[in-house]
Amino acid sequence: MQTNRLNQGGFIDRHKTLRFTFNGQSYFGYQGDTLASALVANDIKIVGRSFKYHRPRGIIGSGAEEPNAIFQIGSGATTEAGMRATQIELYDGLVAKSEKGWPSLSFDIAIINDWFSKLFGAGFYYKTFMYPAKFWKIYEYFLRRMAGLGRAPKQPDPDHYSHQNIHCDILIVGAGPAGLIAGVSAGKSGAKVIIADDQAMFGGSLLASKEIIGGQSSEEWIASQVEILKTLPNVTCLPRSTVFGYYDYNFLTINERCTNHLSEFTAGKIRQKLWRVRAKRVVLAQGAFERPLVFPNNDRPGIMLASAVSNYIHRYGVIPGKNAVLFTNNDSAYQAAIDIKTAGAQSVLIVDSRSEQPSDMVDAAKKCGVELQFDAVIRNVIGNKSIKAVQISAYDASDNTCKDKAEKRDCDLLIYSGGWSPAVHLHSQSGGKNKWDNERHCFVPGKPSQASSSIGSCNGTWILEDCLKEGITCAQEMVTNLGFKAVDMKLPSSKKTKINPMMPLWQVIAKDSSENLPKQFVDYQNDTTVSDIYLAVREGYTGIEHVKRYTALGFGTDQGKLGNINGMAILGQALKKPIEQIGTTTFRPAYTPVTFGVVAGEDIDEMFEPTRKTAIHDFHADRKAPFEIVGQWLRPWYFPEDNEDMLSAVSRECIAARSSLGIMDASTLGKIDVCGKDAVSFLEKIYTHDVAKMAIGQCAYGIMLGEDGMIKDDGVMARLGENHFYLTTTTGGAANVMSWLEQWLQTEWPHLDVYMTSLTDHLSTIALVGPNSRRVLQTLVNTDLSAEFFPFMRTCKSEIAGIAIDLYRVSFSGELAFEVNVNSNFALHLWNLLMKAGKDFGITPYGTETMHVLRAEKGFIIVGQDTDGSVNPLDAGLGWLISKEKDFLGKRSLERADSLRKDRKQLVGLLSVDNKSVIPEGAQLIEKKATSGPTPMYGHVSSSYYSPILGHPIALALVQSGRNRYGEKLLAVSSDAKAIEVSITKPIFYDLKGEQQRVE
Amino acid sequence: MLLIKCPWCGERDETEFSYGGEAAIKRPLKPKDLNDKDWADYLFMRKNTRGLFLEQWNHSVGCRQWFLVERNTVTYEIISTKRMNSDALNSEDSQ
Amino acid sequence: MLNENKNYALDDFINEEKSSLSSSQGLGINIRAEINFLNIRGSINDSDFIKHVEAVFQQALPLDFNTFSVGEHHIYWLAPDEWLVVTEHDLKPILQKISPEIDLYITNQTGGYTQLILQGDYARSLLSKGCTLDIGEKKFLIGQCAQTGLGKAGILLALTDSKPSFNIIVRRSFAEYVGLWLKQCGNEFGVNFTHKH
Incomplete structure (x- = not known):
């Protein structure tokens, strides 16, 4: 039964009944309701249990500030946690559950926390659950259960989310009276305007008032302004859109809820949109939050903010109570008393802490039959699960205390208002400071730090006309x-109302000590009480940021929208400092919580990261090769035949390459064309070897060092002409090396005439590897491939079946090998030609794993695997590459004392003593005798494989003074295998003299 | 999210750029003449300025050009951007 | 039959899209398969270089940043010393005209790029989903180009007419990602793919 529903009024459609469930019970509401207004209409008092003490709680507010009515909405994959009932538009079939309360809302076992609450002051968790440390996991399980946080779905989210970048001249945040008229005014000038409001309807505070504006009712005035905005093509209106972040350079983020109001899941539709706005100017018109008053038991269900009461009556046709008491320190709250009395409440009493003074509001209240009591405060609330009565005491403004004597007044609703706090959140996020205003008793935005302006009540401007x-x-x-x-x-x-100033009243202090009074809540979501703040001060926390962390004040998902100002003022009282010296805590995005879904947007699943495929990819996929991701590239790992496992496939591939012919797609190598008159002098500075001495057509293995002397990247490079070079980089390092080279060129040597262009995508690289590679390739090219004309480490241009190619006689396997570079458009075609040509020699495609085994057998390093940014060329055994004559990047560092240390880690080979065990990569190398406890770690295993050609495992490792320890035995230990005894060898295992790659 | 004015491409989102640290660190012309300490100074020591700071950025997603940015490290305000070789760098050089 | 200048990077992708080829609505994507790409490097302070380029291509070199020139070819500004020529002409006769006396450095990039053309009312909205650049009607004009990001890939974006039509030039290995991106994000606007030979 919607017992609290009025027969008329509100922006709801009484012909469209919507059914919803709350904690399993069915209820009805109307189209236009929020979940909160429907619950109030159904007279639901308890909507949750509090965080720490598990006290029953009811709906307090009607918007983003609501701290209690926080629900789990829906179930299964589409469920959402932490949703504020006040901001959920009701739809048919909505399923809501309160997040706290176990086993039930009405009986929550943890209410004992409230009875023994003396034990549970601020810092309780810090102090209690510290010891023994290993018990934390157990504590945590129960604490989380008790705290009653929402649950994330376990299934993937079936909803679609969208991102949209947008640029505009003016972004207006909030479509209340100030925002609306700013929007119309800016829109008419032709500027590109976006106006966003977090509610379904524009109008803001006017939706809950009966003001007359320019001769129109507020409802008509809103409609006329919205109509103008809609006809302007340069204006984008975004209802249901929360501006939740304000970042540097007027970059703001908006969360638009596109279909949340329709149903739990709308297939094929975008559920939420993230607008990423870059605005030239920002107008902040988000309004203000009404402040609660702090007094004993001020959290009982049935206590509601004055503005919320007006909202429920005017917007939703819901009257939250029949016998109301309104407790206030200001005039604006009188409107709620007038509204509820006019809507049909039997009795309404205003308890005003101020003395009586003539005002328009007092007159209006009296006129409609509201009772008034001045110089009085509420000193206690009676009723646990719903409010039954209040105790009213006289208030002595001279010493800010109330008399002990109290008079009881029965009521089912306590309305309160402690004045207003401008929503300075976005202003603060943008970097603006706030200043305390001693007349209005609130923080107002200070000077903006970006191109923005705060207007309306968000600027502390309360009078409509001024807004x-x-x-x-x-x-x-x-x-x-x-x-x-x-x-x-x-x-x-608009109407000019004479308003009396508010009285700052941060806390109702009784003559007797505040500590002996029932709890007075400051922050509802975190159960922070007045005594918690005093305790924090006693324990030495005096800064607001410290008190926040000790007491959890403002830590909830509401970010202290209701409690922060009261908390700061009470801290000020405790420290005997004015509030302006307390300051505010830092406001951070998000203003209200946003879903991970909308943050991720479309960047999910296969769109999470680009995967780059080579031009030959289809062949690998057809052969069902598993892929390995290397620097976004998909590289074939190995090519299983029939039901081969990885080890058999890799063994077959390795043997084929060493005994006859293998073929590999090496297209992912970074490739850079370097030309220009100063190409030689530039590359002389980059590479450690003598580039100037290279003949045209000659290739060289080159390494680049960082200026710190450590190996940065490596690869074959070739001199194609007098001033023309071709460089290769590692697959993963390609982009990084290119930008690093450009950095040196442009910032250090801009006078050099050098041009670098990436060829990585244009050229595909096919490696033909093995003793039969020359024989097979020779059948396809006219170029004489004999050693005499085309020796090891040479390059030339050639042609296969009319396709231009670049040939390189280079080897990353130690075998006779050729690399063929070709326009990627022909790569697959060429690959297939080579496969055909090599058929008689059992040409065997191989992947990255075989490549690794072959290179490790030869002791060739992989930068980033066998090096880690702390390995210099001497450590890696590449001293032979270092030119003695010239300077190059990193050379000076090789002479630093640290580089000359005798105990540096050096690249060595490892063999397992049992000749069987493959040592896990990453295993630490320790003393053989070591049993337990701290033991020196001499190094680690960087590469490790089973070598099919040798028939035993091999490994590369970095070991302290490694080259002096050949023959020594160590223990390789890792977390995922038992210790393996290893012996240190030279880092080369196969074809020790290197004859095969140079074969005549 | 900064909005950085590339001296060639104009204002672009921060995501199009990569950061290159403190600008105008001159590589010694003859590194081997430097003692270990001076070389280490060049190699590792960087200003950690609070306030106006001259740094280099690369329009990596765009024209690949490196350029100079004078930025306030407290407010993130970018005071100016300049091409390399412009007066700002030269005056730093001479220090 | 192997075409010298056919870029196969998006072939598979297109095949999957066959079903939607016929019904083009407010937004369409054409994939240009048979075009050549040349990268030109040289100094704008070298008037011989500029003259020579214009003689070789019979077309002005766009010297204004982030613009392109249209003639027999499209020539895009990429950097103060770098341009990209996109052409349907054979490369051989062009390359033969280049004089070794001039400091003009050229690399063939035909296998390295793929070009898509995005056309229709919603083109701007679709691109803005993944591109932070202001491509509003008053901000990004016909004849302008920009290297920027689309989703997580780098692209060269150019506006060629008022339909509007955008040329999107993307590195070969990122073409499939960009295609997928346009398809997924284009759902919102009813995107359709066609293959233009």
């Missing part, structure tokens, strides 16, 4: 500033 004026002026200034012609706007007339 509208600010909206117009701000928009006109901004558009003029941006070069548009401002359009004349007439300020619409």
